[in-house]
Amino acid sequence: MDFQVWPEAIELGRLFAEQGFELALVGGPVRDLLLHRPSHDLDFCTSARPEQFEPILRHWGSGFWDMGRKFGTLGALRRRPDGTEVKVEVTTYRRDTYDPDSRKPEVDYGDSLEGDLSRRDFTVNAMALRVPDLVFVDPYRGANDLAKQVLRTPVDPRQSFDDDPLRMMRAVRFVAQLGFTIAPETAEAITRMTDRISIVSAERIRDELTKLMLSDHPVQGIEALVQSGLADIVLPEVPALQLEIDEHHRHKDVFEHTLMVVDRAIALETGPDGPVPAPDLTLRLAALLHDIGKPATRRFEPGGKVSFHHHDAVGARLARKRLKALHFDHHLIADVCDLISMHLRFHGYVDERWTDAAVRRYARETGPLYERLNRLTRADATTRNKRKAQVFSSAMDELEDRVAQLRRQEDLDAIRPDLNGQQIMQILNLKPGPQVGRAYQHMLDYRLDQGPVDQQTAEQELRDWWQSQDQGQA
Structure with missing residues (x-):
């Protein structure tokens, strides 16, 4: 097969073989090899027990850790001459048994690589490469699914998700990370078993959502999360945006608008030296949640108009409650909610240009969120009216120029x-x-x-x- 294997993996394979043990590269690193994606964290499984391969890792690496010893996992780190690091984790062959009321598996050591691969979440992660001889092992046709860009479980999906409900969240996360689709039978099992996600800890769900939002295709992941029904449990404010549109279409589809805003916000992120380096979790979460106050504030006014008065304030309160329930960091929660509460601040500027005093207040009160807020505001302007879009963009350009000019004249961030x-x-x-x-x-x-x-x-x-x-x- 056409790939170049890490020399560290081959070296470790030789060290294990010299002691009479099997070693295989497994999971994500093998998948990434086939996709020609970079990876610096290497996962292995082995026939050796932890106490047997611990001396090998300690000798091989410049760093060692054993936090996963009770699960049969030990880790090591090696620094290359160019300063980069390679992290490895090695786990004894396993076969897991699950308590149906618990997310945590009871770990039993297994006796074969193929048996270990059967407990993996998806076929594209159930491939292995034996080292040092580089024998490719693919009992569940993961390479075929990888070529088709399909996510499928190695065993019956109902059994897989019943054993470990977090795998349902991982499915939609991989949609976002890899741009894959979920196989029909796997997607059906997720839809039928969404209630199982309730036994998974908030922290685990938060971590999967974070990876989804920081991925290359978060909008595809959000759509999969909603279509599966998982969002109804873990992030119900987002599917609630699918408001019934009245026959005269007096307001845009809020859910579709939200997905567009997320995409547009991501496009406005900057390089590593810019003010909002990509990927930015705070901006992306604010874009996703900025309109969640609309369902509660929608009113049909006389004359056929539809209003969402104070949806910014209501949305900020709802976002704070949801993000706290998911155990997000309190600083991130504060920033996301501030962005939501302020995301309409600029709109008055379009109709009537602000005084210098008002511009100073805007820059000072938005503080460290200034750059993110401007990007959220630009992303939120999804009108198809080219004239309105140009007027809005020009006004935002003008405001930013005025702030830059005032910053040169005064230290706006430190005004006293x-x-x-x-x-x-x-x-x-x-x-x-x-x-x-x-x-x-x-x-x-x-x-x-x-x-x-x-x-x-x-x-x-x-x-x-x-x-x-x-x-x-x-």
Whole structure:
């Protein structure tokens, strides 16, 4: 077969063979070899027990770990002369038995490579390459499925998914990562067994969703997730976007619009040195969830119009609840929800250009999310009206130019009032407390409205504002 095998894999195969053990490269690395895709993490299985092959790995690698020892897995790392790293994990041949109420298998050691391959999730991952002699092993015709770009289970899919329901999530994730389709009998089994996913931990589901969203084809994965029925359980806000369209089509299909926004947002990601390096999970999740508040806020107004008032705020609340349930990182949750709540902020600029004060506020309040928000906003403009699209794009270009110009003149990210808290207390003869906070906020608003001013002007503004307050309530 036409592929070039990692020299480290062949070397390990020789070391195992010298001790009388079988070793085979398995799973993703074999699949990636056939697809000519790069891979630096190599998975092997062996006839040896962990205590037998541990000395081999320790001798071979510059690093060693044994967190998977109870599952028969040990790992090692080697640094190449060019600075790159190769990570390997070696697992004793296994045959798994499952408790139907648990995601976790009970591991029994197996006695053959073919038996080990039978417990793999899909045929394209159930291929092996014996090393060092490079004998290709493919008992379930995985190479044929790989050529057809089809995902199929090695055994009956109902048994496979009953044994390990997470495999259903892995199926839609591989649709996104590889651009494959799910075989009809496998897809039918997923649809019939979606309720089994409820025994899988939130963290496991989150990890599969993350891999899906960071893949090359996330929209295909999202569609598969929804079509399978899995999304109804793990991310129900997304299939809920499939709103029934009224006969006069007074609003666009929200689900199809969302998929388009995800694609457009991905296209606006940048290279590694840009402001939003690809792939960006925060931007992609915000694009996926930005309109999930629409089903709850849809109203049919007089005159035949349809409205979704405050769907940005409602969507942010729904997104926060869902992402927390999936145990996403709280910083990522905050950023995604802020992007959703702000994704309509720019629209007023198209109708009436903002003052410099408003531009300063936009740049400062969006802060580190500024670049992502602009990309989400551009991606969300999916109108087919070429004139409207051009007007919107030109307005966004203009806003970004104005922000860039103001950034050159002022440090917008670090804007502070022209008077600090200590100066405010001294000028107004105040002690620390709420009055100082209100005065500080006023001076910050004044700074955003007027730009930087000299000390004398700032002090006069503070005194004028103070005199205008009801000092008993100030």
